[in-house]
Amino acid sequence: MVNFGNLSQVFAFIFSLASMAFLLTGLMKNDMRFIESGRRSLYGLALFTTLASIALGYLFITDSFQVEYVASYSDRALPMFYKVTAFWAGQKGSLLFWAWVLTVFTAIVVRNTRTDLKSRNTPYIYLVLATTASFFLLLLTSLSNPFALLGFIPKDGQGLNPMLQNPGMIFHPPTLFLGYIGFTIPFAYAVSAMVIGKLDETWLRKTRRWNVLSWVFLTIGIILGGQWAYVELGWGGYWAWDPVENASFIPWLIATAFIHSAIIQERRNIMKVWNMVLIVLTFVSCLFGTYLVRSGVLQSVHDFGATGLGGYFLVFMIVILLGGIYLIAESYNDLRTKHSLESYLSRESTFLFNNVLFLAIAFSTLFGTIFPLISEAVTGNKLTVSQPFFNQVNTPLFLILLLLTGICPLIGWRKASADNLRKNFLVPALAAVIGAIALFIAGIREFYPLTAFSLSIFVIVTIFNEFRGGTMARRRLTGEPVFTAFPRLLYKMRRRYGGYIVHLGVVIIVIGITGSSAYKLETQGTLYKGESIKIGDYELRYDDFRGYRDRNRDIYAATLKVFKNGKPAGTISPERRYYINAEKPTTEVSLRTGLLEDLYVTMPGIGENEEITLKVTVNPLLIWIWIGGFLMVAGGIIAILPNRKKKGVYDEIH
Amino acid sequence: MKKSVKKTVIAVMLIVAGVGFLIYKGVSETGVYYLTVNEVIAADPESFNDRGIRVSGKVVEGSTNYNQRDLLLTFTVRDLDDETKTMKVTYTGVVPDAFKPDVEVILEGSYDRESNTFSATTLLAKCPSKYKTEETGEKE
Numbered sequence: 001m002v003n004f005g006n007l008s009q010v011f012a013f014i015f016s017l018a019s020m021a022f023l024l025t026g027l028m029k030n031d032m033r034f035i036e037s038g039r040r041s042l043y044g045l046a047l048f049t050t051l052a053s054i055a056l057g058y059l060f061i062t063d064s065f066q067v068e069y070v071a072s073y074s075d076r077a078l079p080m081f082y083k084v085t086a087f088w089a090g091q092k093g094s095l096l097f098w099a100w101v102l103t104v105f106t107a108i109v110v111r112n113t114r115t116d117l118k119s120r121n122t123p124y125i126y127l128v129l130a131t132t133a134s135f136f137l138l139l140l141t142s143l144s145n146p147f148a149l150l151g152f153i154p155k156d157g158q159g160l161n162p163m164l165q166n167p168g169m170i171f172h173p174p175t176l177f178l179g180y181i182g183f184t185i186p187f188a189y190a191v192s193a194m195v196i197g198k199l200d201e202t203w204l205r206k207t208r209r210w211n212v213l214s215w216v217f218l219t220i221g222i223i224l225g226g227q228w229a230y231v232e233l234g235w236g237g238y239w240a241w242d243p244v245e246n247a248s249f250i251p252w253l254i255a256t257a258f259i260h261s262a263i264i265q266e267r268r269n270i271m272k273v274w275n276m277v278l279i280v281l282t283f284v285s286c287l288f289g290t291y292l293v294r295s296g297v298l299q300s301v302h303d304f305g306a307t308g309l310g311g312y313f314l315v316f317m318i319v320i321l322l323g324g325i326y327l328i329a330e331s332y333n334d335l336r337t338k339h340s341l342e343s344y345l346s347r348e349s350t351f352l353f354n355n356v357l358f359l360a361i362a363f364s365t366l367f368g369t370i371f372p373l374i375s376e377a378v379t380g381n382k383l384t385v386s387q388p389f390f391n392q393v394n395t396p397l398f399l400i401l402l403l404l405t406g407i408c409p410l411i412g413w414r415k416a417s418a419d420n421l422r423k424n425f426l427v428p429a430l431a432a433v434i435g436a437i438a439l440f441i442a443g444i445r446e447f448y449p450l451t452a453f454s455l456s457i458f459v460i461v462t463i464f465n466e467f468r469g470g471t472m473a474r475r476r477l478t479g480e481p482v483f484t485a486f487p488r489l490l491y492k493m494r495r496r497y498g499g500y501i502v503h504l505g506v507v508i509i510v511i512g513i514t515g516s517s518a519y520k521l522e523t524q525g526t527l528y529k530g531e532s533i534k535i536g537d538y539e540l541r542y543d544d545f546r547g548y549r550d551r552n553r554d555i556y557a558a559t560l561k562v563f564k565n566g567k568p569a570g571t572i573s574p575e576r577r578y579y580i581n582a583e584k585p586t587t588e589v590s591l592r593t594g595l596l597e598d599l600y601v602t603m604p605g606i607g608e609n610e611e612i613t614l615k616v617t618v619n620p621l622l623i624w625i626w627i628g629g630f631l632m633v634a635g636g637i638i639a640i641l642p643n644r645k646k647k648g649v650y651d652e653i654h
Numbered sequence: 655m656k657k658s659v660k661k662t663v664i665a666v667m668l669i670v671a672g673v674g675f676l677i678y679k680g681v682s683e684t685g686v687y688y689l690t691v692n693e694v695i696a697a698d699p700e701s702f703n704d705r706g707i708r709v710s711g712k713v714v715e716g717s718t719n720y721n722q723r724d725l726l727l728t729f730t731v732r733d734l735d736d737e738t739k740t741m742k743v744t745y746t747g748v749v750p751d752a753f754k755p756d757v758e759v760i761l762e763g764s765y766d767r768e769s770n771t772f773s774a775t776t777l778l779a780k781c782p783s784k785y786k787t788e789e790t791g792e793k794e
Binding site: 605 | 661662665666669670673676677679680681683684685686687688689693708722723724725747748749750751752
């Protein structure tokens with residue numbers, strides 16, 4: 001199976017190179033036969049990366065520890081489920097996963113474009129995709145081969161990091177990767193549009209579904225990452241502005257800006273250059289994300305160690321960036337638009353500001369991430385920044401973005417009249433002000449929480465108004481009852497209303513983040529049996545302690561009785577686990593989650609007399625982050641639902 | 655039409671300037687010095703007092719003392735390269751899972767020269783586990 005895997009990779013590499021060669025020859029000689037061969041090679045490429053992936057999966061399932069990668073990330077005691085998912089636990093498998101998904105996506109594109117083979121840009125799309133695949137296969141067949149052998153057969157593997165043995169962790173890396181990889185396709189379309197000089201919005205229309213789908217995957221990946229950090233890492237939070245978190249957040253920010261400005265180009269035929277810039281930046285930042293995780297240039301919880309791959313990624317990113325800049329500069333005159341913004345009081349200008357803000361946040365996040373690397377070289381000062389920097393810089397920017405989210409639907413396209421503005425703003429603004437006063441009286445008086453909650457009310461009322469207005473209009477027109485009119489409206493105008501659902505999700509996330517960061521309670525202490533610890537309305541009494549063996553780990557669990565306002569409210573049971581293969585114990589969080597607040601308990605220490613050290617956190621409103629995240633994903637999916645009349649997703653997606 | 659474009663450009667420039675200011679302010683208000691133990695104990699006592707200090711060093715074997723009841727941890731940390739340069743550390747709070755003798759730690763807090771003691775407000779232990787080193791087999 002090792003040889004099979006190796007051979008499959010090599011064949012895949014040959015197919016990707018052959019495809020590039022065929023396509024280039026075909027383009028130079030203007031010979032369709034070569035282009036057809038290049039096209040077919042892409043199917044072969046997808047086939048062989050699939051076989052290589054199956055081979056690696058098989059090696060994991062069969063405990064083939066003679067393979068270095070398998071021995072490093074699995075062991076006999078590992079449950080089957082995690083054996084399969086250990087596939088992408090390390091760098092080599094992740095790269096194979098990248099190559100595999102990319103080539104499968106490529107095959108889908110190839111199938112969808114089979115009828116427009118004669119259109120001039122198609123071969124260039126193939127060429128960009130084949131080149132990207134070649135890059136990954138080059139790494140896989142040389143520096144970073146997942147099928148490399150140890151030279152001996154160890155009795156057992158080293159096991160999977162216990163922190164990765166968590167359901168959230170199974171889907172976090174691959175969904176993030178699916179997002180990263182998905183943006184290769186719009187990038188390929190953009191490049192081909194610039195090469196052949198067909199610079200209208202065709203490429204945006206054809207890749208809209210890929211854009212939104214990739215964005216949805218990035219969103220899922222980021223949220224799952226936060227959830228994993230929350231339930232598994234045990235420090236009581238979900239986001240720490242860790243370099244690797246930032247590496248996934250920066251592409252998300254740029255992609256979000258891109259999705260918005262693409263709408264402007266489709267509607268108003270402006271911002272063509274800008275969109276080209278954004279898609280190049282999105283793709284480069286996706287590569288940067290992969291690079292940052294896998295290169296070890298920055299220290300983080302995801303620190304995977306230096307691997308010598310960094311240089312290759314850096315070169316590839318620079319080539320893409322310079323190539324992109326060159327193409328944009330070359331076609332700059334054709335990309336420039338005759339139209340321009342008509343008024344700064346227009347919906348398109350809110351999109352423009354939205355773009356500036358998203359990029360500003362992306363920039364400050366990038367700046368803070370690489371600041372430790374550049375500060376000493378540039379200033380001679382050994383300065384570094386961490387979490388507080390990101391919170392301080394990005395919070396005001398996010399709040400302005402939130403305000404724009406509310407304003408945008410209230411302003412008409414092109415130029416809004418003062419009258420129209422007054423009428424539209426009245427209700428939401430009034431609601432926000434009343435809400436702010438009520439919150440102030442209720443005791444929420446700090447500037448940021450009060451602003452964030454009031455703006456949230458503003459946006460929610462705006463969105464609700466949009467839904468209500470649309471539903472009522474449809475009801476008048478069709479005579480349908482509300483419960484029929486609403487879902488039909490949602491489906492009929494799913495691009496628009498899907499977008500609003502995403503926005504609603506964002507607002508709900510803002511509420512969750514504000515509550516859980518501004519009103520978090522935290523305490524720690526060491527208890528003997530019978531003693532209690534107090535936090536907020538809660539009192540926790542330490543009743544019982546036990547230890548037992550479970551599969552590949554020893555578990556020590558404490559049982560605590562919870563009292564809320566003096567009344568019994570169930571028990572919680574934080575654990576410490578000692579995995580047989582790990583050097584240090586892991587902390588298992590005990591979580592009582594509710595719509596208003598989470599009670600979050602970890603047990604970082606156990607003494608000789610069964611005294612336990614506890615860390616207790618109360619996180620208000622935190623669950624709304626996950627609810628909002630779910631809405632964002634649902635809204636994104638609604639926005640790209642296929643038409644019922646057409647043949648299906650695949651015919652639409654290209 | 656021209657006028658509105660101009661206004662928009664000015665607005666965008668204002669935002670960019672505002673962001674620049676936010677970043678500048680962010681760095682100067684939240685930035686901390688990242689130093690080695692050697693640099694901390696050798697420095698002019700005044701020079702790093704304007705902002706926090708982050709130090710990385712190694713926990714000296716046999717120096718650890720933890721009062722679990724009061725969550726009070728004291729230990730000695732040495733320079734990563736120079737074993738003779740050491741300072742005492744006090745820290746109140748939960749000890750990270752990965753903390754143990756000879757492991758690399760990152761501390762944040764302030765340094766008192768007279769007692770050669772670093773009062774840490776945060777303590778991070780770098781995980782020495784195989785999960786980091788196995789991929790290369792060369793790091794440490």
